[in-house]
Amino acid sequence: MSEAAKTQSQNDVAIQIIGMHKWYGEFHVLKDINLTVDRGERIVVCGPSGSGKSTMIRCINRLEEHQQGQIIVDGIELTNDVKKIDEIRREVGMVFQHFNLFPHLTVLENCTLAPIWVRKTPKAEAEATAMKFLERVKIPEQALKYPGQLSGGQQQRVAIARSLCMNPRIMLFDEPTSALDPEMISEVLDTMISLAEEGMTMICVTHEMGFAKTVADRVIFMDAGEIIEQAPPTEFFENPQSERTQLFLSQILHNA
Amino acid sequence: MSEAAKTQSQNDVAIQIIGMHKWYGEFHVLKDINLTVDRGERIVVCGPSGSGKSTMIRCINRLEEHQQGQIIVDGIELTNDVKKIDEIRREVGMVFQHFNLFPHLTVLENCTLAPIWVRKTPKAEAEATAMKFLERVKIPEQALKYPGQLSGGQQQRVAIARSLCMNPRIMLFDEPTSALDPEMISEVLDTMISLAEEGMTMICVTHEMGFAKTVADRVIFMDAGEIIEQAPPTEFFENPQSERTQLFLSQILHNA
Amino acid sequence: MAIVKTERHEDLPPPVSQTGVIGWMRENLFSSPLNALLTVVSIYVIYWALSGIISYAFINANFVGETREDCTGSGACWVFIKARFGQIMYGFYPVEERWRVDVGYVLAAIGLFFVLSDVVKNKKWPALYLFVFVPVACFFLFSGGYFGLEVVETSQWGGLFLTLVLASVSIFVSLPLGIVLALGRRSSMPIVRMLCVGFIEFVRGVPLITVLFMASVMLPLFLPEGMNFDKLIRALVGMSLFSAAYMAEVVRGGLQAIPKGQMEAAKSLGLGYWQAMGLIILPQALKISIPSIVNTFIGLFKDTTLVLIIGLLDLLSIVKAGTTDKEWVGMATEGYVFVAAVFWVFCFGMSRYSIWLENKLHTGHKR
Amino acid sequence: MTTDVQGSASSDSMLRDPRVRAIFYQILVIVLIVLFVAYVGHNTAINLEKRGIASGFNFLSQPSGFGIGIVLLMDYSSQTSTHLDVLIIGIINTLAVSLSGIFLATIIGFIFGVLRLSKNWVVNKIAAVYIEVIRNIPLLVQLMFWYFAVLSVLPLVGDSIRFGESFFINNRGVNFPAIIPSNGFWVIPVTLLVAIVLSIIIGKWARRRQDLTGQPFPVFLTSLALIIILPVIATLVMGSPFTMSYPEFGRFSITGGWSLEPEFLALLLGLSIYTGAFIAEIVRSGINSVSHGQTEAAHSLGVRPGMTMRLVILPQALRVIVPPLTSQYLNLTKNSSLATAIGYADITAIFAGTSLNQTGQAIEVIFITMLFYLVISLLISMFMNWYNKRIALVER
């Protein structure tokens, strides 16, 4: 199977994960993960808490190390080679649940830090790009403020802009809205939807079913470290196959 | 106007606020507040964040000092006189957003502390009363646990029981459910509804519209330190007069 | 076209390279070339230091004998410590009365055990015992004059005994004083606050030596004629005031960590300032500052060596005095090593305790 | 703010007004303090009078009459110099050891703090052992140990460890050649100054260049090269406008050249190793206090670990580190007063020691000494608070 996968993973494949396993000490978090994400595909990952969703997407830009199997991003396989890791990280943007903005830098500096120091972009150019993306997320007027002075929704949008400034080809989102107050969720979702519409490759861990239905090409359901079910959103929500998925959906929908 | 108000404020009036102003430093938080609450009346206060709702009810039991105007609680005017403040605080129970239980004392001790030290009730009697109220909020079995061992909803109910143990005639609630997980909100609202049904005078800052509709006699809408609109709940929700109120309600209902 | 997995994968053990000795070494010692180099260098340093220490302190050292002539090895001469052990532990406390000190130790140890450990949940009685009974009992035991006990002048106290007395009395006095100062510093009355701030900052700004010196030689000038204190008491006053200033800052940290809501809740229940403080705020504030209090205690314990400056013979000075004995001249290194070891055992014990406590309190919060 | 005090307040309720009470208590406190001070002052005056102790600061202008081992930046002679000179020398010596101690302790502390966080188990444990051992032993014992046990293990003067012809280490300290300026010497410091200014300019230029082109420039190395090379060239061009005074073996010890006294070395070592252990813990907890998410965010942007530390972690850790670091600096300064035990001529040893003893003016001397330490403490605190404010985070 990995043979077949490899030949396919040339140009139109953004991310390919083949038979990947990961352990935390003795604990088997991810079990035999196989996943192929095409360029421009938008994937939503959901599943109960602790099922390994975050761990999986953190493996993709090597914030966590996997111990078995392969992860190939943009044609480059992730190994211990620092150079390759850097290359991949430059191509893959990530947005965290708790934003993780740099509190000692202004919004603009947050956005220009990586372009200046990693890509060696001239400052003026980096700032112009940053302003472009800040406009894109609709907060250009906040550029000179510090993150501590912004609301949660604004912070998360800055985090998205910061990632975009590196011109990534792939974006990973780890529950980007779950730390936000209800009023602010929609601001962030709107930004993400507009990104999706431009054809960015996205993997998004989220429980926002509305978002999944609107933009996702595929929904992936994980449980206990395994991918249990993959399906287009309509099929997934209306006609879940696995029992585990059905149970999960019934809980989620009940709460909403 | 204060003349007319004063004569009225004899027996059937629980709280009367006349032309009250408050400043934080240079910042004018509360502007010319006038409010009369009758005995047994149940009032819900709502309004956007920062509009001064909390500040207003905290003035009523002198957790904050007002700088101009009068506040008369149960016929006693709030001045700097420590005795009067103590007297009023004994009559007015308060439930906070973050419960503020005493973490180093058991639930039972939390409830008996004030009766024993303030009212000088014998310990056995205080404990009997406390158990009565803990039963009332449906958690007598938790009496010997520490607050840290309870869920948020249970903690808030303990906070309510703790206030009730002082036999207050008036209860103030400052967003009692907004720090709770969704499942727990209803536990606390149920307790509050049953209190309301017994005729307790209540002022409750909350955005739970369901609660407002069920029990409130009057809804008060505040914005930027002023009371903008007062009306019975049905009228308030269905036919808000002020533009500001309409805007606010549209946001709230949209999110829910 | 859903892809569904029906077979559940079982939990596998991690690959060998991840676990066991090899995994551990790979992870912790040789994760990169630089790390590997560091490891090798460090291991060499450790080997070099350890072998030196062991051969000095054990292999080439002398343990048996009575006089310096028995020291034949090239290492340490522990015979010196052995010969002077009584004095090092008790100072000039009369030999036949030393049991009193031991009894005091035992009384205090019992109290400490019950207060500090988790054996009993309700700390009220152990605390009462430790903070009221033990000090009173020890006072009578140590100084005598009652119950048919012979009087032992404080000038005869010395060695580790004196060190422990100095440290425990000053912590005992400085804690309540520190609480008062901390409350004063947070007071809304500007003058009270200024006084407390002034005192705290003054004391924290000057060296303990000068404070001791002042307490020792200048205090009598401040007192009316004929009024005089024991030298030990003056040292205690100096050290207590000094540590009270530090304690005040620790307690203030604890007070600041208590959310404002606690005070508000207490007030809204009708409790007065002192009731709220005593019943609600202080119990919590003190509990969370215990680790820092222990740290202050460690500092204080180490600082007791400074009483040497004013002529009290604590553990360090008594050992030094021993090396002036012409029988034992040149034993300074052994002396310092021994003193260092004793202090280290005490302080390290305390610091471990404070870490243990910190962890315990930490998990306590997370139910 | 308008305060609406009710006009009809009876005197009874006046007493229950917390503000009235507060004023009353404060007046009471002031009265008590004044009484206490007066009482102590009265006693002191009587005692001084009775014991015939003269007070006043005249003694400061009397000749001191004793020798001082370590004199920096001053001419001192036991015959003509006064107790005021002694005070100044004491202050200079205290500052010398404190400032170099602060410098050294900071370096030691940061190194071990970072080592303590190392993923390498052995390195980590070595740092832990250093910290735990040093922190739990009284400084006085350590100073004695350094002075009497360690430095004395160094060879005698005759068997000095030599580096080249004129650099010696022995139990009398460290000796090295001194530079004695002759005609035209001024050129060298001037070129040094020029080099420093140039380095700053280069730094600015590099910054701008990076802003413009994105290309970084090795500023540190260039500056270092400049600062070394320019003065060397100047020296060669001017034909060495100075003479060297080389340490030589005299009858008793080494004469000539410059030397670091063993007392100074022991005190400096003891203080900085002791304080370094505390600083290491502070640094460790400071770095730990920056949430791991910050590192992850930087990594996910492709920023390398070293750069992450410099651009993201340290700037944030510093604001946690600085306040406790301040108190360590203060402690170090105050602890330098232990110098008296190992013969270093700091203010406590020579002024609050010998001068006090020769003049007998305890109150004045102790007063001046305490004042000095207070002023130093306040200055250090002020500086650090200013710095801390500068790096503070802007919050909502």
Place this chain on the structure above:
Amino acid sequence: ATLDDVKAKGFIQCGVTTGLAGFAAPNNDGQWEGFDVDFCRAMAAAIFADPGKVKYTPTTAKERFTALQSGEIDVLARNTTWTFSRDVNLGFEFVGVNYYDGQGFMVKKALGVKSALELDGARVCVQSGTTTELNLADYFTANGMKYDSVVFDTADEVREAYLKDTCDVYTTDQSGLYAQRSVIADPEAHIVLPEVISKEPLGPLVRHGDNQWGDIARWTLNAMIEGEELNISSANVDDLKANTKNPSIQRILGVNGDLGQQLGLSNDWAYNIIKMVGNYGESFARNLGEGTALNIARGLNAQWNKGGILYSPPLR
């Protein structure tokens, strides 16, 4: 008055050194012993007829004067040099000289130094706050020599530093040098240079202004000296008291006259001193003299009629 205070509290508080062999040091049982200590014991014998009624305060060179000024101690018997400024300026009263000393130098034999004039450029260890420091400065300046001083708080530290070869020279009063040399492991490797660079009359002192107390101290010392001159010793004092016909001896021992009462003491005060503590010579021999580890010759401290300058005013 001090005497009343002392009587009321029942003991004398006596300031001594923190430890100087032969002059004051705690023995193995923790009892203070030494030449200075004997003076304190003699005062207690005179006042209480019990030499044990003394409490000792070990003082460092730094704090000794403040301790006396502040009243912490009643009398300071701590090899303190009698100087003008101390007597006049500091407000003390020296009650006599119990030991004529002079400052000297000790060096290691290996250095081959024979005279203090060869010490140019040496590092000198001294104890802080002593006249030693002043004399040292004067001597080197006078002879146009340079030196480095290293100053320590206690004699132990000075000796330790000297032994560790941190300095070349150890300077203090010659008695102290001998005392220190005696506790060195290898005394033969060190020599005390012949130069005596200062007059160091050491004596006990009290505060200004209480003449009665000063008199008691002064005449306690004189009684010990006079005792030796009259050959009264602890061994024969009972015998002499009962049988002597010598009026001087009768006067001093209280058989005749009321010297004691004039001092405010009982008439057998001097008898008690000699009986319980011994005369000057006995004390010297016991603590410092030949046969002790210090092995100091009487030298200047011999009686005036035996070649020394020890001379007590007559007790009459």
